[in-house]
Structures are given as structure tokens and as C-alpha cells.
Amino acid sequence: MTIPGPLSALRSRREHLLERQAALAALTRIDVYQNENLEQTLHYIMETAAQLMCVERVSLWRYTQTRCAIHCLDLYESSLDRHSSGAQLQAELYPDYFRALATSDAIVADDAHADPRTHEFSSTYLTPLGVTAMLDTPVYLHGQIDGVLCHEQVGPPTPWTPEDRLFGIALANLIALAVERDERRRAEEALRESEQRLATLVAYAPDAILVFDADADRYIEANDQAARLFGRARDALLQIDPLELSPERQPDGRISSEVRQEMIDRALEGETPVFEWLHQNASGALVPCEIRLVRLPHASRRLIRGSVIDIGERMRTEQALRASEQRLSTMLAFSPDAITLLDVDTLRFVEVNEQAARLYGRDRDALLRIGPVELSPARQPDGRLSNEAAREKVEEALDGGVPVFEWWHADPSGTLFPCEVRLVRLPDATRRLVRGSVIDISERKLAEAARRESEARLRGILDASMDCIISIDRDGCIIEFNPASERTFGYRREDVIGRELAGLVIPPELRDAHRQGLKRYLATGEGPLLGKRIEVPALRADGTEFPVEISVTPVSGGASFVTATVRDITERKRAQAELRAAKDAAEAANRAKSEFLANMSHELRTPLNSVLGYAQLLRREAELNERQCKALTVVEQSGEHLLGLIDEILDMAKIEAGTLDVVADNFDLQRLLASIASMMKSRAQAKGLSFTQAQWSDIPRVIRGDERRLRQVLMNLLDNAIKYTQQGGVVLKTGLNDGRLCFLVEDTGIGIRPEHLSEIFEVFHQVRDPSTVIDGTGLGLAISKRLVHLMGGALQVSSTPREGSRFWFELDVPPVETQPPIAVSRIATGIAGERRRVLVVDDEADGRSLLRDLLVPLGFEVYEAADGEAAIDEALRLLPDAILMDMRMPRLDGLAATRRIRALPELSGMVIVAISASAFEHNRARCIESGADEFVPKPFRQERLIELLCARLGLTVLYSASGSNADDEPDGEVVIDAPPSEDLQRLLDLASRGDVRQLLHEANELARRDRAHAPFAGRICELGEAYRMKELRRWLRSFTNGQGSDP
Structure with a gap:
């Protein structure tokens, strides 16, 4: 007879439940209460859970001491039959999961990727491991959640049943019992060890030791030294009333029982009283002692340890000393x-x-x-x-x-x-x-002193001189040799007086010349060295030569004939040689650094060019859904972040080389601030922070300055503020201060200690906080300070630890009366004009593919070459209209290939655009000098490359549905195509109500439905995110009036 499906399933569930109950009973009887090895117990529980729950992974996690993370005690993987541990999950990385863990009995996630409590693990944990479903049960210890028991399915998920959940709870309780038992066992072992140490300490202490129970008012332990001191057996000491060991009163007249109780109370309160005490031994003799009391830690009793030292001998010695001092005083008098x-x-x-x-x-x-x-x-x-x-x-x-x-x-x-x-x-x-x-x-x-002064006057000048002073007579013999000469030449004064100078300190090859010169001077009174300073070699006592600077002066009168001042210039020569070597090394290091930065820039920008390039290509797709757009945004932002780090390093190199500069031009300051605020607001909100943009006074709309560098400084300051702020918010303020434009960034972050304020502008320096992990290069503030200086200002800072920081600077920027054009995002869709051939030259296949995928859809014929040699051959064969030339390639690089192409008459007029991942200015100059018409650094903006190429080839760029192109609009402006009137009216109503969130949602939906309205939607988002609602309403009404112009 066949059992119906539901009945069969019920029976199967009943059997499975019985099997689990049996396993729990077995675990309870054997492993938890009998096995003293907690690790083995947990391993067995994990393996049993994996088998009975039919899951691939079972793991046990416990909170860290600060409860800001959980770490893995044991992870069992069923298919590998393997245990592991040590992993850790941070609460700040998975906040939803940690909140759910703290507020629910169990996390039952049949679809772990979709469940809001576990979806945070998708990219870092679930997907790499193939986990599809999770059942996480809290483990309670001492009345609070101490950890979590995790069951994880791999492969097609099976919904968790109520029995699964109950079984997980039972296992969690069983684990808690095992952990509590292990902790209790360890505590008992520690207590036993402590008591054993105490007994050993008491037994072997050199002093008399007594342990007193304050509640029982008796001694509970005494060592042999105590028994000898009091003249009683140890057992008798433990039975006697402690007051019987003291006289009724102490030497100061106080009652012994009262003083004793006072000292006991002080010890019980945590003090360590040390005092003198008069004890009484078994024979009735008084014994002066010094006592030290210390309270002993104990879970249930108030115990005091007393150390007792017999100080009778010391007191007798002190009395003898006083008598001796009295006798000594008599002698001194x-x-x-x-x-x-x-x-x-x-x-x-x-x-x-x-x-x-x-x-x-x-x-x-x-x-x-x-x-x-x-x-x-x-x-x-x-x-x-x-x-x-x-x-x-x-x-x-x-x-x-x-x-x-x-x-x-x-x-x-x-x-x-x-x-x-x-x-x-x-x-x-x-x-x-x-x-x-x-x-x-x-x-x-x-x-x-009088005698020394007289002697000092005789030799003061000679002895004080740092230079060697040597005097000779008419025979060329030494008659004066000062201490500096002794140190320099290695002779003692008494050993050289009266000996010929030439044979001692002049090298052999120069001695004849010296003697001839001396004879000539004696005969004519003329000498070529008199009154001059010259460098000559000299000879030390050990035979070594060394360079000296010598000056010879004739002396009239007395025994001296000629005096020479000699200075050892060995260190000077060595320093000059070291300076030359250091200069050579510095120049070599600078060349190596420049080569390294160029290589680093090239190696990083080349793959970034493909990443950002294909992201831009995908943006051209008309049918991207919201998820795909978000994914592309992540790719672009990550790539731009990495590119920013590279540019920071290159900017630092420019600062060191003194080549960093700013370029002034007219730009819309308010639009710049709005775009920065929009970006930073999103970053702040992602961390749960507020972001505010404010002005304390009117500022000009259009100014003249370096927009790119100003953006770089503000982005650096705001990015740092968000990084180092965990709660509160960040504020960007602008205004005029005595006619100067002031920018101020405030945050409520960790702050900076006053002693560290001077360090934060150093290269590669970051503020360190143990609770915060900060990314970045540590170059942002150093570069920002230099840029502000180049723009005519000074970057300043004030900060209070744990309250926040303020960075500000002021600039003299002249306002501009003319209004710049409204920049609207646009996408090239084709070219108008004759179809042109373009040769793409790049040793990287990805680089060639990116340019081909960009240019072919626009109407270009694209051909490829993998190095400079192939480029020349293909150029001669195809005679293309333009060549997009990579600069660094094997065999023949782009610079050499460009020069050779320019040298060929049939190719000399061809358009060549150099594309290089080396972004230094000198690389651009070398490309132009080699014959390139344009230079485009990688990663490049595709619209910029298209416009530049078309301009060189005389082509017209066709843009997306707004109907604009690059040549039809002055200064690059684009006519904005408004939506139907009903959509327009709905947007105007939302703007009038001030419902910014719904307004931005409607604008994004409008752009998604029809890309022709993307510029219109983009303008709404720009004004809405900047909260310029009055301006936005006026602009929307202009379309209802049929004007259709941008404000």
C-alpha cells in the first residue's frame, strides 16, 4: 500500500525529529558533561549539527570583549570534514546583521542574499562560499547573548522548518552549558592553585606569617617561624584567642584590643598598615615586633595576612648607636x-x-x-x-x-x-x-692663580690657536711648535725643537724646493709664498701625507725668522668629495624616482583606461536599468578614486620638483560648489552623517581662477572630514571676509591633538585613531596646502580632540561679469562628413579594442597595429586620416614611430594624436616635439577624444536626441528638450511643495524612460540637490511659458 505524500512527509519529519532528539540526548549525557576538553566537545557538536541538519557549514562565533565584532571558535565544513577557527566579523561592516542578532531569538534566512538581515554578506561571504540559506541562533551565557551558532546551506536552498529552528536553539543551549561548565572548571582550578600558592608562601616565608579570619576572629594558618616567635606549637596558635598574644596595653598606653581592631579595619578597607607592636610569648616575655597587614582576596571569607618581625635586636642596636653618637659629638667639639x-x-x-x-x-x-x-x-x-x-x-x-x-x-x-x-x-x-x-x-x-696667569700670558696665543703655528730660524730649524701642531703632525714639542722643518713635515719630493726657496728669501728678501694662502701636501710623523692650507709670514726681531700658520684641510676635502658624491647620488636618485613615477603612472593608468573607458561605453547603452546604472557608477567612482590617488602622488612629485602650477580661467563658482556638495552629501549620508552647505554672505557667481585645483582642495578637505567623522556632520561654508573669498570646512570628528597640528601637512601623514580604519595616501593635505599657497592663500586649521576640526583658507579671486555657458551632459552618437580611416596603435589588445568599440559605432573605419614598426607599415599601406598612437610599446615606441612617420613625405601631413599613460608635463612636451598634433593622457574622456579628433579631421559631431551638435551651439551649450506638459506640471508642483526627494525620483524616471530628456532631468537634479528651489521653480515655469531656456 502506497502512503500518501503528506502522510509520508509527516512520517519522515517525525523520524528526523526523533533522530535529532536522540542525538541531543547523547550529547547531553556524554560530551557536554563528561568531556573536559571544550574544543573536542564543540567539534563533536558541530559535526552532529551538520549531519542532522543536512547542511554544509556549521560554525560557532563569540563576541569580542568590546562587542564590536564576533570571532569564530569553530567552523566545520561537512564535505571536507575539516575544522577551522580564527575568522572575525566587524560590526561596523555588517550593521544590519548585528542589530538583528541582538534583537531576535534566531535569524531564519531561507534566502540569505535577499534577507535584509543577511544580505550584507553577499559579496564578501555568501557568494564566494556558495552559501544560499542561513539559520543563526544566539548563544546565551550568563543571561546575555554571548555568541551565535550558524547553520549554512550551500547549493539550492531548502526552507528551514520550525523543527530546524528548535533544534538550533537546543544546540545553542547545549553549547552554553558546555562553555559555562568549562569556565567553572577553570575557575575552580585557579582557586585551588591560588590556595596552594598561599599555603606555600606561608610555609616558606622567612618572616612569621599568620592568616587571620576576621569573621571567626581567629587564626586559620601559621608557619613555623610564627610558632617559634610566640613559643607555641602551630596547632596551639590556631586554637588560641589572638588577644592572648598581647599585653593588655601597648607602650603608648593604648588598649591592645582597641588598637588591634583599628588595624584590622584598615586592612579590610584595602590599606596596608605597618606598625610596631608589643607581643607576649608563651613564657610571658614581651617581644617588640613590626607587623604588616594585607587583606587576601577570597570569594567568601574576609582574610588578613600578617607578617611579624622581631625587632628587639634592632631596638638594642639603635640604643647603642645613640650612645656612640654622643661620644663622637664630644670629640668633634x-x-x-x-x-x-x-x-x-x-x-x-x-x-x-x-x-x-x-x-x-x-x-x-x-x-x-x-x-x-x-x-x-x-x-x-x-x-x-x-x-x-x-x-x-x-x-x-x-x-x-x-x-x-x-x-x-x-x-x-x-x-x-x-x-x-x-x-x-x-x-x-x-x-x-x-x-x-x-x-x-x-x-x-x-x-x-697669579702664577698661572703669568705663565698663560706667555703661551696664550699659541695654545689657543686651532691652527698649527710653526716658527723656524734662518737655518730652517723649528723653534716653536704649538699644541695644535702636536695634534696635527703627531710629534711632541720637545722632540722637534731644534730639528730641521723640511725633514719632518715636508714630503720628500718637495724638500729641495723648500730649501731652495728659503735660500732665495735669505738672499733677496722675496718669497713666492709670503702673504698668500696655498694648498700643499704635508707629512705626519707616521709617514702619511695629508692636505694642508699654509700661510707664511716673516717675523722681524727675536730668534724667529719665519712663522707659518698651517691648517689641516683633510675634512674639508673629504666633505667636498662627499658633497660631490651626494650630489651625484641625489641626481641619480631623482632620475630613478622620475623613472619609477613614470612607470607607475603608465602601469596603473593603462588598465584604468580600459576600466573607465568601457564604463563610459556602457553609459552609451540606452536600455540600462537602475541596477546596472548603479553598478556602473561604482565602477566609475572606484576607478576615479584610484586615479585620484595616482594623481596625488604625481602632484607630490611636481611639488618636490617645483613644477606644480595653477591655471586661471573664468568658471561658475556656485555650480562648482553645488556639484561638490551633491557628491559629498551622498558620501556623508552613506555613513549616517549630515552634510550642510551654507553661505554667511553673498558670493560672486562667476570668478577667475583655477577651477580644477580649487575643486581638488575642497574635495580633499571634505573627504578627510567625512573619513574622520563617525557621528554628527560636516559643513561647507563660504562667504566674503574683507573682500576675500573664504572657504571653511567643519566637522564633528575625532579632532587633532595640539601637538600633532604641525604634522598633518607632512607628506604621507595620517591622523591615527584606534577605532577608525582610514584609507588614502596621506598626501591630500600636503598637496592642498601647496595648491592653496599657489592660488594666493594659506590653508589653516584649528581642532579640539573628540569635538572636531576646522580647515579654512581665503583667496583673492576677482569676480567676472560675463556668465559662462550652462554645461549639459551630452553623448556623441555619430559624425557628419566623409567616412574617415583611423589607425589605432597600442601594444595592449584591451587598449585597441576600447578605441575600436568607441569609434566604429560613430562611423569611423578603424585599423589596428601592435607596435611602432607595424604602425609605420600599416600607415604606408592604408594612408589613414589619423593615427591614435600609444607612446610606450615594445620594438619601436610611439615617440620614435611618430618621428619616422613625420620624416616620410607621403605621411608627413597625417593627424597623429599621442595617447599615453605617462601623465607628466614633460611627457606631453616630448610627444609634441616628436611630431604629434595632440596629446591625450590615459584614462581619457571619450567625448573629449571624439571632439578633438573630429576637430582635427574637420568632422561634425552628432549628439543624442536633443538634436544638438558641437558646432551648432555657441561655447558648447546644448538646447534642452522639455518633457510633455503633464510631466512638466507634475515636476513644477513637486518643486512648489519643496518635495525634493520625490522631485529627484521623478526626474530620474523621466531620463530613464527617454534619454532625450536626460539633459533636462540632469538640470533638475543639479538644482534640486543644491536646494536652489526658487531658481528651479523659475526655470520650470520658463518652459510652461514656451521659452525653453536655461537660467
């Missing part, structure tokens, strides 16, 4: 010298005699509050710090020496006086003491 007794550890006097008080001009009590450092200047005459020098001498005395040295002291008025000091260590049981005997040697120092 009768010494004829100034005597001080210094405590080395505190560097303070502990005793001085009357002679010391008179010497230092202070009374005894004042001296006992200071030390020798306070009686000395900051530095001694040799330049050493007094405290360091004093410490060194004291250490020498402690080591058993008897240092005797001179020292400068200061009296209370600050007057310095010299002394002779003798230090001797005094034996002492408890302190390190040094006795100092001090004698005033002021008179001795005055006599020595």
Missing part, C-alpha cells in the same frame, strides 16, 4: 679643623663642630638640615656637577680610600671659596658615615 659627619645614604650632615659652623657661615642646626651639595655651586670649576663629583668622592672613602681633594664651597651670600677636603669612613653598625676635614685654601689659590 675639640678638633681645630672644620669637621663634618655625613650620612652617605641621605647625603645630610649628622654632626658638625663649631669650626665648620664658622667656615660655612651657618649655625649648627642649619647645617644639620643640609649636606655638602647645598653648600656648593651647581658645578665645580672643572665643569662637573657638584652632586655627581661629591658622590664619587664619598664612594671612594666608603671603599677604604682616603681621598684628599680641592672643593669649592659657597657661603650664605653666594660667595665661592676654595677648600681642601679629606674624607675618612667611620665604622658604624647601622649607618654608612664619612667624616670630612675641611680647610679654607683661599690664600693658597690666589697665589697659584
